[in-house]
Amino acid sequence: MHTTLKWLAASTLLAASLGAQAQVNQVKVWAAACANCHGTDGRAQQGGFNLAGQNKDEMLAKLLAYKSGQRPATIMHQLTKGYTDEQLAQISAYFAAQKP
Secondary structure (H helix, E strand, C coil): CCHHHHHHHHHHHHHHHHHHHHHHHHHHHHHHHHHHHCCHCCCCCCCCCCCCCCCCCHHHHHHHHHHHHCCCCCCCCHHHHCCCCCHHHHHHHHHHHHCC
C-alpha cells in the first residue's frame, strides 16, 4: 500500500510538471506572433520596439488599451483582439521575463 501511494504521488507530480511545461510552450506559441515586428523573444532589430525585459503590468495595460481601441495603432488593435485578457497577461509576463 505504501509503495502504491509513492507511485501515485510521483505520477501526480509528473503530470503536473508536464501540464506546466505545456502551458509555457503555449505562451511561447502566442508570443511567436509578435516576432515579425518585435523580434525573437521580444528582442527587436535596430529601430524596432523591444518587448523583452519590459514591465509586465505596463505592457499588459498597453495591450488592453490596444484591444479596447483606447490606444491608436496600425495593427496592434487587430492582433490583440485575437487573445483573451488572460492570454495577454501571460504574454506580457513571458516578455517581461526575457533578457533584453
